[in-house]
Amino acid sequence: MHPALSVIFFTVTAGAGYGLLFLLAFVNIGGLSEMISPDQVTAMGIVGLVLVTAGLISSTFHLANPKNAWRSFTRFKTSWLSREAVFAVLFYPVSLIWLALQFFTGNSSATAIFAVIMAAMALVIMLCTAMIYASLKTIRQWHTPLTPVNYVLLGLLPGALILAVMFASQGLDAGRLLGLSVIILVLAALVKIVYFFWIGTPAGPTINTALGFTRATVKLLDVGHASDTFHTREFGYQVDRVKLIWLRFISVGLAFVLPIMLITGMLGSAGFAALGLAAVSAYAGVFVERWLFFAEARHVVNLYHGAQRT
Amino acid sequence: MKLGLVIDLDTCVGCHACAVACKQWNTSGTTGPLADYDPYGEQPSGVWFNRIRNYEVDEFPNNKTVNAPMSCMHCDDAACVTVCPTGASYKREEDGIVLVDQSKCMGCNLCAWACPYGARELDEEQGVMKKCTLCVDRIYDEKLPKEERQPACVMTCPTHARFFGDFDDPDSKVSTLVRERSGYSMMPEVGYNPVNKYLPPRQRPTAPTVEKSEGGTSASLIGKWMKRQKDAFNDLGKGTH
Numbered sequence: 001m002h003p004a005l006s007v008i009f010f011t012v013t014a015g016a017g018y019g020l021l022f023l024l025a026f027v028n029i030g031g032l033s034e035m036i037s038p039d040q041v042t043a044m045g046i047v048g049l050v051l052v053t054a055g056l057i058s059s060t061f062h063l064a065n066p067k068n069a070w071r072s073f074t075r076f077k078t079s080w081l082s083r084e085a086v087f088a089v090l091f092y093p094v095s096l097i098w099l100a101l102q103f104f105t106g107n108s109s110a111t112a113i114f115a116v117i118m119a120a121m122a123l124v125i126m127l128c129t130a131m132i133y134a135s136l137k138t139i140r141q142w143h144t145p146l147t148p149v150n151y152v153l154l155g156l157l158p159g160a161l162i163l164a165v166m167f168a169s170q171g172l173d174a175g176r177l178l179g180l181s182v183i184i185l186v187l188a189a190l191v192k193i194v195y196f197f198w199i200g201t202p203a204g205p206t207i208n209t210a211l212g213f214t215r216a217t218v219k220l221l222d223v224g225h226a227s228d229t230f231h232t233r234e235f236g237y238q239v240d241r242v243k244l245i246w247l248r249f250i251s252v253g254l255a256f257v258l259p260i261m262l263i264t265g266m267l268g269s270a271g272f273a274a275l276g277l278a279a280v281s282a283y284a285g286v287f288v289e290r291w292l293f294f295a296e297a298r299h300v301v302n303l304y305h306g307a308q309r310t
Numbered sequence: 311m312k313l314g315l316v317i318d319l320d321t322c323v324g325c326h327a328c329a330v331a332c333k334q335w336n337t338s339g340t341t342g343p344l345a346d347y348d349p350y351g352e353q354p355s356g357v358w359f360n361r362i363r364n365y366e367v368d369e370f371p372n373n374k375t376v377n378a379p380m381s382c383m384h385c386d387d388a389a390c391v392t393v394c395p396t397g398a399s400y401k402r403e404e405d406g407i408v409l410v411d412q413s414k415c416m417g418c419n420l421c422a423w424a425c426p427y428g429a430r431e432l433d434e435e436q437g438v439m440k441k442c443t444l445c446v447d448r449i450y451d452e453k454l455p456k457e458e459r460q461p462a463c464v465m466t467c468p469t470h471a472r473f474f475g476d477f478d479d480p481d482s483k484v485s486t487l488v489r490e491r492s493g494y495s496m497m498p499e500v501g502y503n504p505v506n507k508y509l510p511p512r513q514r515p516t517a518p519t520v521e522k523s524e525g526g527t528s529a530s531l532i533g534k535w536m537k538r539q540k541d542a543f544n545d546l547g548k549g550t551h
Binding site: 001062063064065066067068069071072073074075078079080081082085132135136137138139205209210211212213216217218219220221222223224225226227228229230231234235299300301303304305 | 326352353354355357358361362363364365366367368369372375376378380389391392393394395396397398413414415416417418419420422423424425426427428431432434436437438494495496497498499500501502508510
C-alpha cells in the first residue's frame with residue numbers, strides 16, 4: 001500500500017494525543033501523581049487536544065473531495081471510518097467539559113465521571129481507527145486482531161512519554177507514570193515483533209485463487225495498461241526487502257529499545273533531557289512503524305497485476 | 311432481480327473492445343466524464359471501469375493463454391458499500407447493482423481498499439470514486455430498441471464472450487451458462503459473493519509436439535563443427551580465450 005504521509009501523521013499524532021488524554025484522565029483517579037494541581041492537568045489536557053486536532057486536520061488532506069467530509073458522520077451503523085469521525089467529533093465537548101471541570105472545580109466527583117467517559121471515548125476512537133484497517137479482508141497484513149492491539153498500545157506509548165516529559169518539566173514525580181510506560185513499552189514491543197513474524201508466514205489468496213485456476217501455474221503475460229493506473233499507484237507500492245528489514249530495526253530501536261534504556265536509566269540518569277529524548281525517539285519510532293504498516297501491506301489486487309501471492 | 315455478467319474465458323480473445331466501448335459509453339453517460347491524464351503524452355493514464363489482463367495458465371505443452379476482463383462484480387456482500395462512511399456507495403435493492411452517488415463521495419479511497427477486484431478507481435480530476443454501473447443508464451432506457459438494452463461491453467464483444475442477465479431467474483441465459491459450463495467466482499475466499507461469473511476454458515487435447523532428436527547424424531555433426539568454427543571466428547580478437 002502507498003504510505004500516505006497525511007494518514008501516517010494523523011494516526012500517529014492523534015493516537016499519541018488520545019493516549020495522552022486517556023492516561024491523563026486517570027491522573028487523579030488512578031493516582032499517577034499526587035502533587036498535580038488542576039491547572040497543570042488542564043494545561044496538559046490542552047496539549048493532548050492540540051495533538052489530536054493536528055492529526056485530524058492532517059487526515060482531511062488525504063481526501064480527494066474534502067467538501068463532502070461532513071457526510072462521513074452518516075454511516076455510523078456499518079462503517080468504522082464513520083464511527084471514528086463521529087466519536088472524534090463527540091470527543092471535543094466531553095474533553096472540554098472535563099478540562100473546564102478540572103479548571104473550575106478541581107478534583108470533584110463530576111470531574112471523575114467526565115474523566116472516565118473521556119478515557120473510554122479515547123480508547124474507542126483508537127480502536128475505530130485500527131478497525132478501519134483491521135476490517136479489510138483484502139489486506140491480510142491488516143486483517144488481524146494484532147492491528148487494534150497495536151494501534152492502542154502505540155497510541156498509549158508516545159502519549160505516556162510526552163506526559164512524563166510534562167510531569168518532569170513541572171517538577172512532578174513521574175515515577176509511577178514511567179513504571180507504567182515501561183509496561184506499555186514491553187507489551188507494544190512484543191506485539192510488534194509477533195506481528196513482524198506473523199506477516200512473514202505465507203497465507204491468504206494467491207494468483208491461482210484470484211483467477212480460479214487452482215490446479216496449474218498461472219503467470220501474467222500482459223497487465224493491459226501502458227502506464228501507471230490508480231491501482232498501481234495506490235496498491236503497487238514496493239520497497240526493497242533489505243530496506244524494509246533495516247526500517248524494522250530502526251522502528252523497534254527508536255520506538256521501544258532506546259526509550260526503555262533512557263527511562264530505566266541504563267544510559268545514565270533518567271533526567272529531563274533523557275525523558276525528552278525518549279519521547280521524541282518513541283514518536284519517531286512509531287512514525288517509522290506506521291510507515292512500515294502501510295508499506296508492508298500487500299493488497300490482493302496485486303495478484304491480478306502478476307504477484308504470485310500477497 | 312440480481313443483474314450481472316457472465317464472461318467466457320474460453321472465447322475471450324483479449325481484444326479490449328469491451329473496455330473501449332465501456333469508456334466511450336460511460337465517459338458521456340451519467341458517471342462521466344471519466345478523466346484522462348496525459349492522454350496524448352508519453353504516459354497516458356485514466357479512469358477505466360473495465361480492464362483486461364492476459365495470463366498464461368499451466369506449463370508447456372499444456373499451457374494456455376487466458377484473457378481475463380474484469381470489472382465490478384456487483385457482489386452480494388459488497389464490503390465497498392459497508393465501509394463507505396458517507397453513504398455514497400450503495401447497492402440497489404431492486405437489481406443488486408452497486409453504484410456510487412458522486413454528489414456524496416468524499417474521495418477517501420476506503421471502498422477501493424476494500425475491493426479485491428480492482429473495480430473502483432478514483433477520478434483524480436473530480437476527486438470522486440468511479441466504478442462500473444452495469445450501464446444502468448442503458449439497460450432501463452426505453453427509448454433504446456429492446457436488444458440494445460444491455461451493457462455497452464456486452465453489446466460490443468466481437469466473440470460473444472460476455473453475457474448480461476438476471477441470476478435470480480434460473481432459466482435466464484446467464485444462469486443456464488453458469489450451470490452448464492461450471493461458471494465460477496474469482497477469489498471466492500474473500501467472501502464477498504461476487505455476482506459476476508466466469509466460464510472456464512473448455513478442455514481440449516494438447517497440441518502434438520515433435521521431439522527434437524539429439525545428435526547422431528553426420529549432417530548434424532557437420533552443422534555442429536561449422537557452428538564451432540563460426541563462434542571461434544566471431545570471438546577472434548576479443549581476448550576471451
